[in-house]
Amino acid sequence: QVQLVESGGGLVQAGDSLTLSCAASGRTVSSVYLGWFRQAPGKEREPVAAIAKSGSGTYLSSSVKGRFTISRDNAKNTVYLHMTSLKPEDTAVYFCAAKMTMGSAIAASYEYWGQGTQVTVSS
Numbered sequence: 001q002v003q004l005v006e007s008g009g010g011l012v013q014a015g016d017s018l019t020l021s022c023a024a025s026g027r028t029v030s031s032v033y034l035g036w037f038r039q040a041p042g043k044e045r046e047p048v049a050a051i052a053k054s055g056s057g058t059y060l061s062s063s064v065k066g067r068f069t070i071s072r073d074n075a076k077n078t079v080y081l082h083m084t085s086l087k088p089e090d091t092a093v094y095f096c097a098a099k100m101t102m103g104s105a106i107a108a109s110y111e112y113w114g115q116g117t118q119v120t121v122s123s
Contacts, residue, residue: 002026002112004096009117012086016121020081022096022114033099034072034079035059037107038092038119045095047105049081059105064090086121093118 008020022034035050049070050059058070069082079096094117097110 002032002098004098004112004114006094006096006114006117009094009119011120011122014087014121014123016086017082017084018086018119019083020094020096020117020119022079022081024077024079024096024098032112033102035097035099035105035110036070036079036081037095037097037110038090039095039116040089040092043092045107047107048094050105051079052102083119086119088121088123091119091121 003025005023006020008018010018012018033050033052036048037045038048039045048061048064049068051070051072055072060068067083067085070079071082072079096114098112099110103109
């Protein structure tokens with residue numbers, strides 16, 4: 001089992017920065033790949049970023065590339081999403097997710113999910 005708990009969401013102004021954290025626990029946590037997804041009202045859940053177990057390989061969606069980065073601290077079993085230059089269109093519930101194998105970045109490929117944390121960007 002893998003348990004995921006997100007934190008760091010909140011209300012910010014356009015142009016601000018915010019860092020989300022996801023703490024992972026469970027006996028298989030060292031073997032998982034971790035990713036971030038987001039879902040806005042009326043929209044499909046979309047991949048935002050992902051990172052390999054080693055931390056050397058990352059994925060960023062085209063909508064956030066150049067503004068967001070993802071990092072991982074395996075010693076703390078935590079993955080981070082560093083967000084800068086936030087825009088109102090970034091407003092969504094952000095989810096942390098984990099999977100056991102390398103592959104597609106789509107949501108259906110992930111096995112474990114956190115509860116989500118709300119990020120609201122005002123203009």
